[in-house]
Amino acid sequence: MRRSLPRSPPLPFSFAISSPSYTANSSGPSLTHLSICCQRLVNSCLSLSHSRSLLYQISGSSPRSSARNFPPTQAMSNAGGLQDDVLAKAHVPQATVQGTSKETRGSFDVTAAAAPPLEDNYYDSKSDDDYEDKPTEEELSTLRRVSGPIHWGIYTIAFAELCERFSYYGSSVLYTNFVMRPLPPGSTTGATYGADIPAGALGMGQRASQGVSLVNQFWAYLVPLFGGWLADSKLGRYKVIHIAIAVSTVAHIILTVAAAPSVISKGKVAFAPFFLGLFILCCGTGLFKANISPLLAEQNKDTRMRVETRKGERVIVDPAVTNTRIFLWFYFAINCGAVSGQISMVFVEKYHSFWLAFLLPTILFLICPVKFVHMSKFAAKRSGGITKLNWENAKPSNVPVAERPNWLTYDDAWVDEVRRGLKACKVFLFLPIFFLAYNQMTNNLTSQAGSMVLGGAPNDVIQNLNPLSIIIMIPILDHVVYPGFRKMGFNFTPIKRMTTGFFFAAAAMVAATVMQHYVYQMSPCGDLATICEEGPAPINVWAQCLPYVFVGLAEIFTNVTSYEYAFSKAPENMKSLVMSVNLAMSAVSAAIGQAWTPLSEDPLLVWNYASVAIIAFLGGVAFWFCFKHLDREEDELNQLKKTKFLGSNQPTAAAQDDQVAQTHVSEKV
Known part of the structure; x- marks a missing residue:
């Protein structure tokens, strides 16, 4: 069953400005309106440059590849692109991210949050695939x-x-x-x-x-x-x-x-x-x-x-x-x-x-x-693939979606x-x-x-x-x-x-x-x-x-x-x-x-x-x-x-990330 992302109310711009006199709903002097327009323009440009990254977010593709496409200092979002929980945490004074208290005044560091997970059926492999000539x-x-x-x-x-x-x-x-x-x-x-x-x-x-x-x-x-x-x-x-x-x-x-x-x-x-x-x-x-x-x-x-x-x-x-x-x-x-x-x-x-x-x-x-x-x-x-065992003694399907870290790609x-x-x-x-x-x-x-x-x-x-x-x-x-x-x-x-x-x-x-x-x-x-x-x-x-x-x-x-x-x-x-x-x-x-x-x-x-x-x-x-x-x-x-996981050090790993992401996008479109 395909998962659809809940829609968030549209935001006037991506930056959550901490100063009370320069909020979206204030009726300040013209300098304020000029600032808002500039911020909207910057937001549009950045959104275009990061469209590929947002597609990964929408499709729920590899957390590793998603994290790779966002700069650590990125401070913008797209109302229809990020998950609701990410947007909510981006606009509150205090946000708890993966068990760590983090102050998020003025901007939100996307890479600090739980990476948007793959579909659960990507992780879950409790039973083998059925196929036509499989023996009973x-x-x-x-x-x-x-x-x-x-x-x-x-x-x-x-x-x-x-x-x-x-x-x-x-x-x-x-x-x-x-x-x-x-x-x-x-x-x-x-x-x-x-x-x-x-x-x-x-x-x-x-x-x-x-x-x-x-x-x-x-x-x-x-x-x-x-x-x-x-x-x-x-x-x-x-x-x-x-x-x-x-x-x-x-x-x-x-x-x-x-x-x-x-x-x-x-x-x-x-x-x-x-x-x-x-x-x-x-x-x-x-x-x-x-x-x-x-x-x-x-x-x-x-x-x-x-x-x-x-x-x-x-x-x-x-x-x-x-x-x-x-x-x-x-x-x-x-x-x-x-x-x-x-x-x-x-x-x-x-x-x-x-x-x-x-x-x-x-x-x-x-x-x-x-x-x-x-x-x-x-x-x-x-x-070969990676031999560095970033491996917890638990399966990813047993880890809550919001708590899966970026490195959990197996x-x-x-x-x-x-x-x-x-x-x-x-x-x-x-x-x-x-x-x-x-x-x-x-x-x-x-x-x-x-x-x-x-x-x-x-x-x-x-x-x-x-x-x-x-x-x-x-x-x-x-x-x-x-x-x-x-x-x-x-x-x-x-x-x-x-x-x-x-x-x-x-x-x-x-x-x-x-x-x-x-x-x-x-x-x-x-x-x-x-x-x-x-x-x-x-x-x-x-x-x-x-x-x-x-x-x-x-x-x-x-x-x-x-x-x-x-x-x-x-x-x-x-x-x-x-x-x-x-x-x-x-x-x-x-x-x-x-x-x-x-x-x-x-x-x-x-x-x-x-x-x-x-x-x-x-x-x-x-x-x-x-x-x-x-x-x-x-x-x-x-x-x-x-397994579908072949390791991040493998020469074909990046290509496989792209292939998985494209598959998810095509399914949702």
Whole structure:
């Protein structure tokens, strides 16, 4: 129902003159009449110059835009333009404005009053919009849910991510041997042709290499917090991704220089440029990771559930199912890049040199900017919005119209989305426990492989069993397991999937504990197997399959789902920021993991794996009991009405204000 503004009695002029001898109704000398005429003339001119602002007042459009169009010292009004309460307050000696006593003699400061509000239906979003193919409650509980189509831009972005992951993992897989082990006898490049002799360069020991691995993970997943803020509040995701590519390119070049024969021949002196390159690469990776997955998921054209008939069966096309598939195949691309980079670079490291092993990822990484330039005209590039939370713990529709301040420009839906986003961030607080188990794979399990029979394989190639298992399992889960669950009527929700991942992570650490026990039992050096020079334990290195495969399954259920959860639960203008909070949990885990560093050497490695297994299991149990209530709210959270508020810092915010105002004016006219 359209709201009409009550008419006020016409005023002779806009200025309320405080002197009793110069009021509108006085019959003073001619000077008075001349003053009145001048004031009327000034009022007419000012009214014309501010006609656009008055249209905003009449239409009840954005308070922000209205306040912006009135100068702070404005002292005129239009009898038919401003609301009655504003006019009344303008012509009384004392006026209480938004709870503040303000003397208004002679003029009225429009910006001090409550801004003319938008229509209440702009703010109120207690129920979602009705649309023709919206599923009913009965259909939601009975019909099978299927995925919508996947836009081709998703595959393009996923390929760029594959190249970036090839370069990152192809470089980071070299860190352990580069730092831990010394140059092999007679080698100037770090390479070795001995079947069971790993490559090496700096010879700083296992504790130093574990510390480097944790620092690498900490910074690579802490920087996304800055990357998410930068994209959401300043530059937008697309620009930040290009900055990340430039930063990472510089880092790869520095790492290549640090591994040059003339540099590593000087021993630990090479650690300084190596660590500088590592740190800069972490910065580039963090900027990239915070924005690539939201950019990918934004290519999904499905935004709400709808009922369709496919092959004679009525089904629900669920955007949540589409997002699940998108992030599964996104993680598939990540692990394709990881496994190809890690397998190829460890052989280059072992049989040629470290410098070439760092150079090749740099070359492949340069494909990223080419792919993004190619798709720039087609991919959906949503700019970020404001991240400064001018947010009261109340919805605008519950605030009386006359008391709404100028800055209250968001709607009820945005409040709901922020609440939902905060719930997601609570879920992420358990992820550091999961990553404690995952982090064992990056260094300690690699060292464990070095104390086993390698059979000519590099010790750091075995960890590729993890991405290989992911590459194999993702198509099976996407095409067989998940659809099978949906046909059975079992809703394998994100909370259930993440809980399952915790238990697989615990099982992986149990397998690693048993493996380390037998390494100590069978090694010629007993519980000093890692540094044993008499030979490896007579156990084939491929016996490590079980912990790597279990960690891979844990990643699919927990890590992939956390990406999906971060995107689907974040407010529209804070996607990158919430995703960066998710990624930052890995940095928190790396910091916590420093407490396990003293256990990361002989003879304490059994206790290292066993303690992490116990913590991962208990973490999974606690996770389920803390968040099982969100499991029941999944559909409700996914079907929240989308906000119209995108933030005042967003490049298109002003244009949207104009569009809203014009819509209101046209409706009233």
